[in-house]
Amino acid sequence: MRAIEISSGVKWVGTLDPQLRVFDVVMRAEHGTTYNSYLVVGKEKTALIETNKGKFSSLFIENLSRVVDPAKIDYIVMNHMEPDHSGALPELLTVAPNAKLVMTKPGKSLVENIINRPLPEAILVSDGDIIDLGGKTLEFMIEPFLHWPDTMFTYLKEDEILFPCDFLGAHYCDDRLFDDEVGNYDYAFKYYFQAIMRPFKEHVRRAVARVEGLKVKVICPSHGPIIRSGVKKALDHYKSWAAPEEPEGKRLLLVLYVSAYGNTTKMADAVAEGARSQGVDTEIFDLTGTDDSMLLDEVEKASGIAVGSCTINGDALPHAWNFLSSLLTVKVKGKTAGAFGSYGWSGEGPVMLTERLKGLKFKVPEAPVRIRLVPTPEDLENCRAFGAKLAEAIKS
Ligand SMILES: Cc1cc2nc3c(=O)[nH]c(=O)nc-3n(C[C@H](O)[C@H](O)[C@H](O)COP(=O)(O)O)c2cc1C
Numbered sequence: 001m002r003a004i005e006i007s008s009g010v011k012w013v014g015t016l017d018p019q020l021r022v023f024d025v026v027m028r029a030e031h032g033t034t035y036n037s038y039l040v041v042g043k044e045k046t047a048l049i050e051t052n053k054g055k056f057s058s059l060f061i062e063n064l065s066r067v068v069d070p071a072k073i074d075y076i077v078m079n080h081m082e083p084d085h086s087g088a089l090p091e092l093l094t095v096a097p098n099a100k101l102v103m104t105k106p107g108k109s110l111v112e113n114i115i116n117r118p119l120p121e122a123i124l125v126s127d128g129d130i131i132d133l134g135g136k137t138l139e140f141m142i143e144p145f146l147h148w149p150d151t152m153f154t155y156l157k158e159d160e161i162l163f164p165c166d167f168l169g170a171h172y173c174d175d176r177l178f179d180d181e182v183g184n185y186d187y188a189f190k191y192y193f194q195a196i197m198r199p200f201k202e203h204v205r206r207a208v209a210r211v212e213g214l215k216v217k218v219i220c221p222s223h224g225p226i227i228r229s230g231v232k233k234a235l236d237h238y239k240s241w242a243a244p245e246e247p248e249g250k251r252l253l254l255v256l257y258v259s260a261y262g263n264t265t266k267m268a269d270a271v272a273e274g275a276r277s278q279g280v281d282t283e284i285f286d287l288t289g290t291d292d293s294m295l296l297d298e299v300e301k302a303s304g305i306a307v308g309s310c311t312i313n314g315d316a317l318p319h320a321w322n323f324l325s326s327l328l329t330v331k332v333k334g335k336t337a338g339a340f341g342s343y344g345w346s347g348e349g350p351v352m353l354t355e356r357l358k359g360l361k362f363k364v365p366e367a368p369v370r371i372r373l374v375p376t377p378e379d380l381e382n383c384r385a386f387g388a389k390l391a392e393a394i395k396s
C-alpha cells in the first residue's frame with residue numbers, strides 16, 4: 001500500500017490487516033484493522049509517529065522506505081507500547097539507527113519488558129514538551145489510561161493534526177483511509193470505544209475536554225479511519241458515551257441468578273425483597289435468558305449486585321461465571337456484592353462466586369448465603385436479611 005498524504009509533509013505510512021478477525025483475544029474485528037503510522041517531515045528533522053505490529057515489520061519498513069530513507073528518521077515517537085504499536089520497533093531500529101526514541105517514562109519501562117533487549121537511549125517527555133522539526137512542532141500530551149498507563153497523544157501544531165494513539169480509533173480496514181471516503185463505520189467506532197475505552201470514562205472525559213480546547217483539523221488515530229470530516233462528531237460521541245451515569249433517585253441492587261429447579265430463583269426473590277425493605281431499588285435477571293453484554297450498562301449504574309447460582313458438580317454454573325467475566329470493561333471497584341445459592345450436599349458455588357467478587361474488587365460485606373435444596377420460610381427470611389444487609393452496605 002502506498003503512502004498517503006494527509007497534509008504537506010505529513011503522510012500515512014501504516015499497514016492494512018484486512019484478514020484479522022479477533023484483536024487482543026477479546027475483541028471481534030469483522031472488518032479487520034489497520035496499524036497506522038505517520039511520517040512528519042520538517043525543514044530540519046523527520047519524525048515517525050507510531051511503529052507497527054511485529055508481524056507486519058517487513059511490509060511496514062517496505063512502505064516506509066518508499067517515502068523516506070529510514071536512516072534519515074531523527075525521531076520515533078511511541079505514543080503507546082502495546083505490541084501492535086511496538087512490535088516492529090526492533091526491526092525498524094536496524095534500518096533507522098539514527099533515530100531517537102520519544103516516549104513517556106511509564107512507556108519506557110513497559111517497552112523494555114516487551115522488546116526484552118537493550119534499546120537506544122530515549123527522550124522521556126513530560127506533558128507540554130515539544131520537539132521542533134523545523135516549521136513542524138510536535139507537542140506531547142500525557143494522557144495515561146487511554147488505555148494503558150503509558151499513553152500519550154502527539155499534536156502537530158502548525159497543521160492542527162492530533163495523533164491520539166488508540167483513542168478515537170476503530171478496528172476497521174479500508175484502503176480509502178479517510179472517514180469521509182470509507183463510508184459509515186459508526187458501528188466499529190462505537191464497538192472499539194466499548195471494548196477499549198469504556199473502563200476509563202473519567203480519563204476519556206478529561207481528554208475530550210482537552211482536545212476540544214485545541215484547534216484540530218484532522219485526527220490520526222492508530223487504528224482505522226483518519227478523521228477529517230467528522231472531528232466534532234467523533235468527539236461528541238466519546239463525550240456522550242463517557243458521560244457520568246445519572247445518579248439514581250434511589251440506589252439500585254441488581255439480583256442476577258441461575259437456577260436449575262427454581263430453588264435459587266426463590267432465594268433471588270427474597271434477596272431482592274430484603275433490599276427493597278431498606279429503600280434500595282432492585283432489578284432481577286435470570287442469567288439463562290439474558291445477554292451479558294446487555295447487562296453492562298445496568299451494572300454500571302447499579303450500586304451493587306447479588307449473584308446467585310446453585311451448585312452443580314462442585315461449581316457455580318457457567319452462566320454466573322460468564323456474567324462475571326463479561327464485567328471486564330466495567331468499573332466495579334467500590335460497588336457492593338454478595339453471592340447466594342441452593343445446593344444439595346457440598347455447596348461450593350456461592351463460596352467460589354464470593355471469592356471471585358472479591359477478586360474483581362467489589363466490596364463484599366457478607367458471607368455467602370447457602371440453602372440446602374428447597375428453601376423453607378425461615379431460609380427465605382435469611383435471604384431477606386442478606387438482601388437487607390447488602391442494601392445497608394450500599395447506603396453506607
Ligand atoms: C447434575 C447435578 C449436579 C449437582 N452437583 C452438586 C454438587 O456438586 N454439590 C452440591 O452441593 N449440589 C449439587 N447438586 C444439587 C443442586 O445444587 C441442588 O439440587 C440445588 O437445590 C439446585 O438448586 P436450583 O433449584 O436453584 O437449581 C447437583 C445437582 C445436579 C442436577
Ligand SMILES: [Fe+2]
Pocket residue numbers: 080082147166
Ligand atoms: Fe492499545
Ligand SMILES: [Fe+2]
Pocket residue numbers: 082084085166222223
Ligand atoms: Fe493499538
